[in-house]
Amino acid sequence: MLDTVVIPLLKILILLNGVLIAVTYMVLLERKVIAWVQVRLGPMRVGPYGILQPIADAVKLMVKEDITPTRADKWVFTAAPIIVIVPALIVFAVIPFGDQVDLFGRTVSLYVTDINVGLLYIVSVASIGVYGIILGGWASNSKYPLLASLRASAQLISYEVAVTMTLVSLIVVAGSLSMVQIVRAQQDAHVWFVFLQPVAFVLYFIGGLAETNRAPFDLPEAEQELTGGFHTEYSGMRFALFFLAEYANMIVVSAVATTLFWGGWLRPFPSIQVAPLAWLGLVPGWIWFLAKTFVFLYVFLWVRATLPRYRYDQLMRLGWKVLIPLAIANLIVTGFVKVLL
Amino acid sequence: MAEAIAFYALSVLILGFAILVVSTRNTVHSVLFLVLNFLCVAALYVTLGAEFLAVIQVLVYAGGIVVLYLFVVMLVNLKRPPETHQDPRRQTLTGFVLAGLVLGELVAIAVYSALPPTPTGGVASVQGGNVERVGYALYVDYLIPFEVASMLLLVAMIGAIVLAKKEL
Numbered sequence: 104m105l106d107t108v109v110i111p112l113l114k115i116l117i118l119l120n121g122v123l124i125a126v127t128y129m130v131l132l133e134r135k136v137i138a139w140v141q142v143r144l145g146p147m148r149v150g151p152y153g154i155l156q157p158i159a160d161a162v163k164l165m166v167k168e169d170i171t172p173t174r175a176d177k178w179v180f181t182a183a184p185i186i187v188i189v190p191a192l193i194v195f196a197v198i199p200f201g202d203q204v205d206l207f208g209r210t211v212s213l214y215v216t217d218i219n220v221g222l223l224y225i226v227s228v229a230s231i232g233v234y235g236i237i238l239g240g241w242a243s244n245s246k247y248p249l250l251a252s253l254r255a256s257a258q259l260i261s262y263e264v265a266v267t268m269t270l271v272s273l274i275v276v277a278g279s280l281s282m283v284q285i286v287r288a289q290q291d292a293h294v295w296f297v298f299l300q301p302v303a304f305v306l307y308f309i310g311g312l313a314e315t316n317r318a319p320f321d322l323p324e325a326e327q328e329l330t331g332g333f334h335t336e337y338s339g340m341r342f343a344l345f346f347l348a349e350y351a352n353m354i355v356v357s358a359v360a361t362t363l364f365w366g367g368w369l370r371p372f373p374s375i376q377v378a379p380l381a382w383l384g385l386v387p388g389w390i391w392f393l394a395k396t397f398v399f400l401y402v403f404l405w406v407r408a409t410l411p412r413y414r415y416d417q418l419m420r421l422g423w424k425v426l427i428p429l430a431i432a433n434l435i436v437t438g439f440v441k442v443l444l
Numbered sequence: 445m446a447e448a449i450a451f452y453a454l455s456v457l458i459l460g461f462a463i464l465v466v467s468t469r470n471t472v473h474s475v476l477f478l479v480l481n482f483l484c485v486a487a488l489y490v491t492l493g494a495e496f497l498a499v500i501q502v503l504v505y506a507g508g509i510v511v512l513y514l515f516v517v518m519l520v521n522l523k524r525p526p527e528t529h530q531d532p533r534r535q536t537l538t539g540f541v542l543a544g545l546v547l548g549e550l551v552a553i554a555v556y557s558a559l560p561p562t563p564t565g566g567v568a569s570v571q572g573g574n575v576e577r578v579g580y581a582l583y584v585d586y587l588i589p590f591e592v593a594s595m596l597l598l599v600a601m602i603g604a605i606v607l608a609k610k611e612l
Contacts, residue, residue, distance in 0.1 A: 176470075176472075179472070179473070179476070218495060219495065219574065219575070220495050220496050220499045220574065220575065223496070223499040223500070223503065224499055226503060227499050227500075227502040227503035227506075227507055228502070230502070230503055230506075230507025230508065230511075231502065231506060231507055233507070233511055234476075234479065234511070234514075237511070237514055237515075237518075238472075238476070238514075241472060241518055249518070252518075253515065253518060253519070256511055256514065256515045257515070259511075260508070260511055260512065260515075263507075263508070267503075280575060
């Protein structure tokens with residue numbers, strides 16, 4: 104009872120709250136980082152250095168009037184934000200934040216579950232989230248959201264092919280689809296997989312930027328040309344759900360990049376046991392994991408503050424003519440090396 | 445017991461969504477019911493212990509192919525209500541013949557599956573999980589049919605490009 108029901112429920116509770124708090128503070132961090140890049144201060148009024156800004160934002164969004172346009176398709180309009188947020192949250196179930204730890208005399212694993220098709224589960228559940236964006240734009244019965252959702256579907260389908268192809272070559276190296284086993288494989292190989300698959304990592308990260316609709320691939324929500332994007336007609340908490348999902352997806356992409364390529368919860372130099380590196384082992388695994396994930400989240404914000412948006416034809420050309428051929432070439436080379444060695 | 449409840453509940457959902465797919469007037473709603481149908485089929489695979497197949501079902505059908513359907517439905521934007529639309533080139537007889545063929549195929553499968561299974565050496569000898577077994581079945585036991593199927597898809601793809609593009 105305790106092991107099968109209570110502990111998993113507690114883990115889910117902690118994880119969901121942790122993710123949602125992380126998401127709200129990601130918004131603040133984004134505003135701060137972009138402000139610093141542009142030599143501004145960013146939010147400063149609510150609390151010291153603006154650290155209470157997310158709470159003020161959340162209260163504002165919750166008390167705002169919730170409007171459904173008259174000619175909108177009510178059911179689909181209501182369902183769309185839910186379809187976006189649910190996949191974004193349930194993929195966290197298979198992300199390993201750390202190995203097993205002893206807590207109050209029990210051995211507890213720092214992941215909700217470990218299924219033997221974990222990586223495919225993440226890819227496939229994430230692909231469901233696209234529907235929310237497409238349907239939200241369509242159900243609004245308004246032309247700019249519809250244009251945005253057509254862009255979104257074309258973009259997400261194109262980049263999903265590239266990302267999935269890229270992950271295949273990583274799976275060939277790791278020999279498993281389970282997230283926990285992939286991290287263990289890196290321990291056994293004595294090296295983080297980014298050093299064996301650097302091309303795959305770069306392709307995955309570019310694809311991740313596109314799949315989360317982040318700059319420079321944020322065409323579905325290009326404010327200047329679409330008056331906002333697929334969520335133009337949404338207000339209040341339903342509007343907020345789209346953004347919660349976007350930031351949760353950023354965390355997923357960063358956490359998956361950490362797990363697959365940067366050793367997950369492993370410390371740097373995971374198998375070298377010499378005295379000067381001993382202090383690295385004192386830091387618990389989950390702190391390594393969160394620190395690495397944070398680096399990628401920061402890169403997301405850094406990229407947004409630095410790069411201008413792609414034009415639509417450039418976006419499609421990059422996806423189909425650069426990323427997919429590179430992913431296939433990488434897979435072929437990986438296969439040859441794996442067979443020959 | 446729990447398995448039986450899950451099976452019958454999922455079957456009711458699958459059939460119900462399938463009926464809604466063909467009976468809903470709004471094309472976009474109909475596509476959405478198709479997604480729900482595919483997700484329930486994936487859940488059915490999970491109850492059968494075929495996690496790999498379930499995940500692939502979600503990834504390929506629910507997450508990939510139906511998004512393309514939705515894309516096309518939105519681009520075409522059917523303004524006319526379906527009941528006023530009567531295709532003059534509608535071929536009722538061909539439709540019935542094809543439906544009869546599919547029915548015959550289903551009956552043949554049902555009869556064949558009722559026979560005691562012939563043991564296949566390859567799949568049973570493979571150790572490991574779902575992924576390894578499916579991989580072994582596809583690339584060792586049934587390699588030729590698999591390659592033929594992929595060739596068929598390639599031919600269809602090239603045909604579609606040739607038909608769509610006038611000057612190459």
